[in-house]
Amino acid sequence: MKKSLSLTEENYIKAIFQIGTTPESNVSTNALADNLQTKPATVSDMIKKLSHKKLIFYEKYKGVTLSASGSKEALKIIRKHRLWEVFLVNHLNFKWDQVHEIAEQLEHIKSSELVNRLDDFLGNPTIDPHGDPIPDANGQVQLGPSKLLSEMTSHENGIIVGVKNEDPLLLQHLDKINVRLGLHIEVTEVNDFDQSIQVKLADLGTMFLSEKITSQILIAKNL
Amino acid sequence: MKKSLSLTEENYIKAIFQIGTTPESNVSTNALADNLQTKPATVSDMIKKLSHKKLIFYEKYKGVTLSASGSKEALKIIRKHRLWEVFLVNHLNFKWDQVHEIAEQLEHIKSSELVNRLDDFLGNPTIDPHGDPIPDANGQVQLGPSKLLSEMTSHENGIIVGVKNEDPLLLQHLDKINVRLGLHIEVTEVNDFDQSIQVKLADLGTMFLSEKITSQILIAKNL
């Protein structure tokens, strides 16, 4: 039986998964160091180790990509993270901006039995409190394509399905201006000068959103 | 702000707490090595470290005892362990014999907010699925009702919490045979003929106690 990953290894695998959006994209040593709040030299060492374990593909100076088994591990961790977030919000009454840090710990608990029972307990949710999809027990993700609000043009519309990152300050701001997941949104105007956007939201009427915000909001046609 | 304990440190503190029933009892290096599945040399080093951090009291060759802050930490960990066990059994339908290993991991999750919300979610239980008491947020333990040692049967165990009356002769006798409050006690055999009982006491090994004595000693469920 193959030994399970260390906490550190899991965090690297997860970071590689999250930085590399598509299967093709490479992830640089510096990007990883940045993401994991560590130093490039450290990352360089760990890359060798993970590569040796066949969890990632690696070419000197060329960056890394997850192997099949690496992706599988990443999806397991992400599944756990997002299921625990659902638990924290839906059952322990945490706010959506309070759960990320706790889930960062809970995602490392080892027990597939636990994860699957938790999944059932929660009613097999398909998205987490931030609108991100939850991989199923086989690592399969189901969700239609989404795009950034900042990429939309006038008169385009859709449903707010997620935020790109979980920065608590962003989440709190969205709360304050009543921007919520699931809301229908329509772009009424795009200002070329600063890329700010005017939108019409379900009941809330029109409002302006800066590029800093629109570049973090994910829109899809449906759930 | 004082840095939080490492996983290893937490496990040592917990083991010390669980081996040493009363504030008076010492815990030997070997006992700890045994309990933690490690080597005495390792324990010896860690004892120095924890002692330096004022979490335990330590005298060379004399064993260790938890300090006030050490006990506080231990109770926090035990509280988490037992609350998670309640969650696993009551809400995820685990059997009571399946939850210990998972709780061993969950007990190290750092977030008092999480623990307290979990406590509320579970309905502020006072005992875990194995009947062990759950310390409250202040580390206070609600000790279950005590019963007479003479009412116990084989393999039952608990802690000596009191004597029924204060007959000086009884107390002196108990002193002489080293039976003290706080000691962990386990019934190994009950003799139907005269109701005398054979018990195993924390460090003192086994001894026989007559009905005259057992009918005076109060036992409660252990910590």
Added chain:
DNA sequence: TTAAATTTTTAGACTAATCTAAAAATTAAT
């Protein structure tokens, strides 16, 4: 297309936690 800037890797060192083997201290026994 060389020089400059950047990225990545190597080299060497550090800390925490662990081990084995051996020495030292304590306790038990003859």
Added chain:
DNA sequence: ATTAATTTTTAGATTAGTCTAAAAATTTAA
């Protein structure tokens, strides 16, 4: 009360993960 057995500690090494400083490789730009 010495000797024997046990317990505990020291000494020295090992592994995982990390760091800084410097070297090497690559990319960018003049």
